[in-house]
Amino acid sequence: MFLGRCGVVLLTAFAAASVCCAASSASPDACRELSRHGRRAEASACYQQLSQSGEAYLRAEGFWGLEQYDQANEAFRVAVAQPGSKAIYRVRWGLLLHDRFNNTEAVDLFNEALKQDPTNAQAYLGLAQVSADGFDSKATEYAFKALSLDTKLVEAHELLANLALENAKPEEAVAEADKAIALSGEALEAMAVHAAVELLADRSPDEWFEKIHAVNPTYGEGYALVGYHLVLNRRYEDGVAWYRKAIEADPRLWSARSQLGINLMRLGQEEEPLHQLELSYNNGQRDAATVNSLRLLDSYKNFVTFRDDTTILRLRKSEADLLRPYFQTELHKIIATYDKKYKMKLPGPVQVEVYPDHEDFAVRTMGMPGLGALGVTFGEVVAMDSPSGRRPGDFNWGSTLWHEMSHVYILSATNHRVPRWFTEGLAVHEEGEASPEWSDRLTPEILLAIRDKKLLPVAQMDQGFISPEYPSQVLVSYYEAGSICDYIKQRWGDDKLLNMVHSFAALKTTPEVIQSDLHLSPEEFDKAYTAWLEKSVGQTVANFDTWRRQLKDLAGLSQSNKNDEVAKAAPEVLRLYPEYVGDANAYEFLAAAQLANGDKPGAMTTLTEYEKAGGESPETLARLASLEEELGKPKDAASTLDRINYIYPENEDLHRHLGQLWLAQANNAGAIREYTAVLALNPLDKASTEFNLAQAYFAAGENDMAEESVLLSLETAPGFRPAQKLLVQIKSAESNKTQTTNSDTEKK
């Protein structure tokens, strides 16, 4: 159900004359008070009375309390249209729309209310609630504004308590919750925040739930709030347990039921999520997360699952043949590396889900803070984009998989007790460890953040992920967290990072871990890290403005085909900021000019530098591979083409060519994988591809597989001479083998 202010809703007409006089004894506050105490039947009767009022506003509140949302919406419309309508009517209407998943129009109504009454604290509170939904840092600002207008606004303190806890600031959360409780001994949400703080610190929340029960034994929202914070802290299984308690306390708490379903899906389940989500949906919980999760469950029929001892791989049927060999091989490589590095084994197989439709993947991250743009990890389940779902060059599935798998290990090693900054930082660090070209890129927005001294102190780094204060802060935080781990490894060694993992598992805070493991105060650490970073990228930061000017000039020269001038100017642009490999980079300008001037070795050197700096345009890398081959470096060419496989493995020609190169270099296993990939892309010339694959199998000594492939080739084209000759060779090898075996047996 998605209400709108302008939506056409069929309603029973309400004639003022026919309204029952009994409504005079009920008021919205009185009804809400009954609800707050869990006195449902009385609350319902109270709302029933209101719904029969002659006053549109009271009717709206009545219908809302009875969960008759369309009627409530219409009654609010009538109420605000009346002359002399109060600002609070708009605020309450806005809150109804916020409740029914229409934040856009809710914000309009809060703003209209503020025009009418600029001192309306409730309107600011409404804006704060909507902002909080989107992890917008303005939520705090609005909540404080509301409190400045009404110091006794309990809900504003409760919201601030929640926001502080979201930002991993439990002390602040407790302080705000206590302010709410001081104003009202029945501040249930504040008590629930207290309970969540206790649970996040692995202490018992019982004391707080006893207090909650004394006010309202059916207050499921309290358990749901705890579940929400557990999920936010990546404690998905614990979160599920608390959502279960929420619906046990209040079986009609559809939002909690939906969250239960969504989080069970995150743990790799399907049957119960479907049941819970359908139940929620059928009872009006039609927010985007519920609807899209149901759609995603429905789309699972188009996926296929492959299992082995350590992995469960879910791929869309249409691309499973292509991707499976690459993903499975990489997963096993990652598991072997991390088993050794983190000195542990995962408790069970890891499930990796690969979504070619980005919207399907996005459903997995809904309601979660941070970017979540490429992959997301829920315990032992990883969901990520498929390379086919992104623009070629935008996404490296290999580095994403290494990143997410690091989360799987760290979450398991710490029993999900790890601050966001550290697990993200370590995951970014691991990308660079897996392949130096995959190190987090020093993009212009990061350079600017360093220049403008916007990096956060280590003790506050979680904030940069959860409630960013400027648009690129999440990206900047990934870089900062990753480079902090690079720094720790460089100064103290790999084992120190592992020690920190164990310290976080022992529930130490970031300042405690920095102190105990690195023997520095957080402030001393910040100072040392900043000095290291300055040494590493300070010059590039200082060069930024000059670089930008010179790159612009270089682009102009390149556009005018002034190749000699480009060749002269580009090296300086590269020296100023060698890490820049984004759109319109100096490497590509220079290589194009060198090629136009016939300087192929120069272009090859330039593009090799681009590749080493992390350049990932598939076309540019393919150009490099072709130069390497032409200039007698087939091994380098194969390795460049293989790098493209991690970026965009959907190119049939690439696989065919890499197959040829590897076959010629006796990398038979590689050639088999590449020709198998060509077949998975349904080539027009299937006979040739099967023949190529047969050659690779034959070279690898897998004669049975070679025979299968060559027969498939000849089945399509019986007169295909090279395949015929290969069949004869295979049969002859088979016959020689049989003779040798017989002769060995006779000798015995």
Add this chain to the structure above:
Amino acid sequence: MNDPAKRDLLAKKEELEQKIDALKYQKAAMEPGEYKRQLTDALLQLVTVQGELEK
């Protein structure tokens, strides 16, 4: 075509190609091992015939 030997070889080639086509149609109904054996036999005969023709 005046060369009777070549004419025979061409006829044999056509016959083998038809046999392979027929086998392909029957593939779904055949036991896989038997299909593979018959297809391989026909293909190896075809290799010989084509080799003769190319001499």
